[in-house]
Amino acid sequence: MARMRRAGAGIALATTIALLAACSSGGDTPSGDGTTAGGGNKGEAVTLQWWHNSNTGDGKVYYDKVADDFEAANPGVTIEVNAMQHEDMVDKLAAAMQSGDMPDIYMERGGGELADHVAAGLTKDLSEGAADTIAKLGGTVSGFQVDGKTYALPFSIGVVGFWYNKALFAEAGIDNPPTTWDEMYDAIDKLKAKGIAPISVGAGDGWPAAHYWYYFALRQCKQDVLVDAVGSLDFSDPCFVRAGESLQELLDAQPFNDGFLSTVAQKGATSASGLLATGKVAIELQGHWEPGVMQGITDEIGEAGIGENLAWFAFPAVTGGEGDPAAQLGGGDAWAVSEKAPDAAVDFAAYLLSDEIQKGFAELDMGLPTNSSASKYVSDAALASLLEVRDASPFVQLYFDTAFGPAIGDAMNAKIVDLFAGKASPQDIVDATQAAADLEK
C-alpha cells in the first residue's frame, strides 16, 4: 500500500505544466531592448541574454571575462550573463521555449531535441552568419545540423569509451588494452580468472546499457545507414539486428557486475562509476565526464579513488562489421542563438568558438574543446588520449537517444535494457524502435 497522496502524479504533472506556463509568461527575463525579430544592425545598441551552466569557480569568472571582452570589442553591445546550475538551466530553458521568450544565446545538445526546436521555429540558422566558424569545426557540427543547415556551434564534444584500471589489468596479466572483441573477451576471461568483476554497467539508469547497443550499431552499420536513419527513421537494415546479436554475445560472456540491472550510473559507491572508482571492477563504458564523476564519488565517501591507475581505450572493432572502427559515439554541448535574437548574438556565439576562448576553456578543464587548435591545452592524460581518438575519428555519432529525440530514444533504451534482462531479442529492439519512430512520422 502506498502513502495516501493529495494529488496523483498525473495532477502533479499537469500542475507543473500549468505552473511552467504561468511562470514563463510572467517573464522575469526580458530579452533585451530593441532586439526584436532579426533586427539589430552592427553599431546599434543591443542587449544580449546569455545563459550558461558554468556557475561556479574559475569557469564562471572566465565566462564573465569573456562577456566583458566581447562588450569592449563591440561598442553598443551589452551582454547579460545568467549563470545557472545545470538542471535549473534546463528547466528554465524549457519554460522559456514554451513561452517563446528565449535567451539570445543558450545551450543545445543536438539531435532530435534540436530538430524539434527548429521545427517549432525557436532556433536560428547559423549556416551563413557563422560560416567561417562552422568550416573550422568540421565534422563535429554534424550532430547540430537539420536538413543540412547548422543551428548550433558545438563547444565541447566528448566520445564514449572504456575507462579501465591499469593496476587490475596488470594483476590479471593483460598487457595491452584490447583493440578487437576477441582480445576483449580474452581480457574478460583473464579478469574473471583472477576473481575480478570485469565490467560495471548502470543498467538501472538505462542509457549506460544502451551505449553498448549504440556502439555495436556503429561498428556493424555503415555511416550512411546511420546518418540516413536519423532522417528517414528507417531501421530495416539488417545491421541493426546484428548490433543486438553482438550485444547478446557480450551478455552471454557474463562480464558485468552482480546486480547490474538495478545498478545506477553515477550515484554513490555502489553505482557503476563508484565500482570502477573504488577498484571493485576493472572496466566501465562511459563518456568523457567519467573522471569528474568518479572524483565526486570518492570525495563524498572519503576514499583515495583510482587516481593514476585510470586509463582509457576506444570501443574495439567488431569482426565483419561494416562500420568504420575509428568512428566514435559521443556528444556534447553547443551554443545556439534564438530565432528572434539580433545578429550580434551570432557574432558572440562564433566568438565563443574562437581559438583564444577555446584555449582558456581547455586550460580550465571546462570541457573538451572542439576547436582543434585548443586540444593541446587539455592536461589530463586519460582525457588527452580520448581527445586524440576523437580528433582522429572520421565520424562522431551522436548518442542515439539524443539524435532520435527522447520519444524514440527512450523507447529504444528501454528495449535494450530488456535485452540485458533477458526479456527481449535483438529483433525486439529494432521493432520497438521502429514502432516509436513510426509514431513520430
Next chain:
Amino acid sequence: MADEATARLGVTASPATSTPTVPVAGRASARPAAGRPGGRRGNGASIRKGLEITLFVAPALALLTLFVAVPIARAVQISFFKWKGYGDFEKFVGLDNYRRVLENTEFIEAFQHNMIIVVASIAIQLPLGLAIALLLNRKMRFQGTIRTLIFVPYVISEVIAGVIWYQMFVPNEGLIDTVLDKVGLSGPQQGFLGTLETALPALVVVLTWKYLGLAVILFLAGLQGVPEELYEAAQLDGASWWQIQRRITVPMLGPTLRTWAFLSMIGSLQLFDMVWVLTRGGPANATSTMATFLVQQGMQRSNFGIAAAASVILFVVALVMALTYQRFIMNRDNTVTVVRRKKVRR
C-alpha cells in the same frame, strides 16, 4: 483525483472511527435523539445558513478550482494533442493517445502491477496488522515502545526509506545478502531488485514494512472503542479467546478495516515514489506502475499527450474503484447508521 477520494474519506471516515462506540443495531438506545439535526428550520434561517456556507467555503473552493480543477482540465486538454512540451497545441489527435496507451504493453504491465500491489497490500497487511494489533492491545511491558517501533517506518519519508532499502538490497555487499551469506544462503545473482521474478515481491516487502505501522495504529484505535463489557460478558459465558476475537473484535472492527482497506487501495493505485527510488520501474518494467509509466512517457520521452491520457485513465480507474468500493463495501457501514436512525426516531 485523490482529492476526490480524500474528500469522500472525510465523509466516510467519521462513521468509521465513531462506529466502534456505536453498538450493533439492537443496542442503539445508547445515544439520545436530541442532538440529531432532523428538525425543520425557518426559511430566513436557511438563507442565512446558505450565505454563511458560501462565505466560508469560497476561499477553499477557489483554491480547489485553481490547483485541482484547472490542472485536471488541462491534463484532459493535453491528452487530445500530440504535444512535446513546448509550442502551441497544434496536432489534435482526438482519442488516439488513449488508444495508444490502452494498446501499450508497457501500460498494461504497469496496470497489472498496480492490481497485484492492491491485492497483495490488503492480503498481507490486513491479517498481519490485525494480529499485531490484537497482541499489542493487551496490557504488557514496553507497550508504548513497541507501538512506536512499528509506527516508525510509516513516519520516515518514502524517498529516504527507499534509499535505505536500495542500499540493503545491493548484491553481495548489501545487508540482506550479507545476512543471507552468514546463514549459508545466497540471494539471486542480480540481487532481489535486479531479478525479474523477485523485483515485484521485494517491492511488496518494502511496502509492507513501510505501511504496516499505519494499519496497526488504525486497528489499535478501533480496538480501543470495543466496549470492555462485551468481553467480560463473553468471558462469563465461557467463550474462548479465539471465539471472542472472531465474534466480537473483528465484527466491531469492521468499519475500521474497511476504511483502512480503502486507503490502502487508493494509495496502491497511485504508487510512485518508492518504485522510482528503488527500481524506476525496472528491471525491464518488472515493477512499473501507472504512475511511473506516465512520468516516463511525459518527462523522459516528452510524449506529454500520451502521459496526460495515461493520467486521465489512472484517474478514471481510481475513481471507478473508489466508487465501486463505496457502493458495495463501505455502504454497509452507512446501512448500520440508517438502521440506527430509524430505531431512534421511533
